[in-house]
Amino acid sequence: AQTVTQSQPEMSVQEAETVTLSCTYDTSESDYYLFWYKQPPSRQMILVIRQEAYKQQNATENRFSVNFQKAAKSFSLKISDSQLGDAAMYFCARDSGNTGKLIFGQGTTLQVKP
Amino acid sequence: KAGVTQTPRYLIKTRGQQVTLSCSPISGHRSVSWYQQTPGQGLQFLFEYFSETQRNKGNFPGRFSGRQFSNSRSEMNVSTLELGDSALYLCASSLQGATGNTIYFGEGSWLTVV
Numbered sequence: 001a002q003t004v005t006q007s008q009p010e011m012s013v014q015e016a017e018t019v020t021l022s023c024t025y026d027t028s029e030s031d032y033y034l035f036w037y038k039q040p041p042s043r044q045m046i047l048v049i050r051q052e053a054y055k056q057q058n059a060t061e062n063r064f065s066v067n068f069q070k071a072a073k074s075f076s077l078k079i080s081d082s083q084l085g086d087a088a089m090y091f092c093a094r095d096s097g098n099t100g101k102l103i104f105g106q107g108t109t110l111q112v113k114p
Numbered sequence: 115k116a117g118v119t120q121t122p123r124y125l126i127k128t129r130g131q132q133v134t135l136s137c138s139p140i141s142g143h144r145s146v147s148w149y150q151q152t153p154g155q156g157l158q159f160l161f162e163y164f165s166e167t168q169r170n171k172g173n174f175p176g177r178f179s180g181r182q183f184s185n186s187r188s189e190m191n192v193s194t195l196e197l198g199d200s201a202l203y204l205c206a207s208s209l210q211g212a213t214g215n216t217i218y219f220g221e222g223s224w225l226t227v228v
Contacts, residue, residue, distance in 0.1 A: 044220070052214065064121050101172075
């Protein structure tokens with residue numbers, strides 16, 4: 001089965017510090033994309049960052065960066081200088097073929113302590 | 115540019131009834147997909163429509179159906195509602211639903227079945 005696994009149901013970080021959320025996935029495809037989405041209490045899914053599988057360079061968006069290890073099928077999200085507004089549930093996802101379907105992990109709830 | 119719009123945002127239905135949820139994608143987007151989010155099952159893919167055709171379907175019973183109109187707006191219908199259908203239903207859109215297309219989500223429709 002082609003799955004996405006987030007092994008950390010909950011994480012906490014002190015404001016201004018760095019936290020890393022883990023994600024592993026399974027796929028038989030050679031070209032695919034990986035995503036991290038943030039879901040705050042409003043429940044709207046917000047795209048945080050995305051990574052194309054054939055690009056070796058890790059994607060970065062401001063305070064958010066990924067560590068993409070293709071051979072290990074690992075895709076972790078690093079949040080630097082954590083802010084209170086980063087508190088949310090974070091979902092790792094990968095696309096599935098040439099369609100609009102995403103396969104999501106179970107999510108990690110991130111708490112940011114002041 | 116308006117985002118993905120879902121209506122209604124909240125609704126309460128009785129077991130056995132049916133419900134129709136609506137989704138207007140971002141202008142120019144032709145792929146619309148639907149997801150069910152519950153605490154127990156997480157985010158599960160329901161189906162995807164592209165150019166008025168269902169292109170992909172998740173593992174849900176036939177009580178769950180959908181359609182897409184020529185203007186790319188989509189509706190999903192759930193018939194003979196069960197208590198377990200209580201969930202947040204998320205709609206998402208992308209340009210072509212192709213690999214690499216960024217997928218944008220609406221705020222969701224909260225369905226409670228009593």
